[in-house]
């Protein structure tokens with residue numbers, strides 16, 4: 001599989017990277033992440049070029065990483081700085097290094113052409129760190145499915161009714177049509193459900209006595225960031241921007257990093273415009289989304305498994321697939337252009 005390479009992917013949560021090296025396969029390349037003595041993250045190919053032991057099994061010594069077999073050491077640029085039992089450093093003993101940067105509590109990595117890595121391209125389209133917004137961070141999640149199955153799923157408001165009945169969905173939305181649009185490389189699939197019960201997860205906090213008007217705006221940013229902006233307002237303001245501003249609102253944020261062609265590192269978190277400093281609320285939201293995303297994981301891993309057994313030749317297409325079709329066209333175009 002060909003991945004889009006000249007872009008930032010999330011490699012780890014900041015808190016996952018401590019004093020020990022972390023091995024993680026990214027875009028089908030084995031990568032070791034570690035922190036230098038001043039705390040700055042670094043990333044190299046996760047192989048000692050001597051006997052091929054993954055460097056992630058070694059230790060961090062000062063600003064370099066030392067192989068756990070014979071102690072060959074490499075700095076953050078991949079240059080060998082120590083060869084054991086000899087004074088001469090072999091000239092070919094260097095490793096590919098990848099630019100990494102910390103942003104929003106995540107370690108982002110640039111796997112493509114290193115001179116193109118540009119921090120101005122980091123994702124910033126959320127009210128992250130802004131006053132009045134609370135944050136909860138989900139646990140690192142591993143999914144045994146192609147990342148494209150995940151980004152499709154996260155651009156699909158319709159599945160919520162069937163997969164997430166207890167947390168995010170209600171049957172009132174089942175037959176409400178969705179609207180798909182695109183601006184540049186960004187795809188939006190949205191839906192308003194007027195005068196209906198709130199999603200269970202919001203009703204817990206909104207405690208509305210009656211029906212609400214609720215929105216779901218599903219955004220996809222190439223290649224693999226999905227933001228779901230959803231919320232509710234008591235009936236009256238209709239499907240307006242004002243209702244979205246005044247209502248109870250959440251951004252559910254999904255950063256998908258291909259591990260292999262058939263597995264994905266899944267980093268997720270939510271921002272909310274209520275109870276910003278309430279840790280108990282953060283914990284509760286995380287628990288609800290762990291449940292919800294386990295439901296998605298079961299479905300996507302099953303679809304991945306049966307892809308090895310294609311007993312139906314042509315899938316049926318539904319109107320709800322318009323967002324996914326745009327997403328795939330855009331992704332394919334970007335990948336082709338990069339080749």
Ligand SMILES: [Fe+2]
Nearest residue numbers: 160163164296
């Ligand atoms: Fe889902």
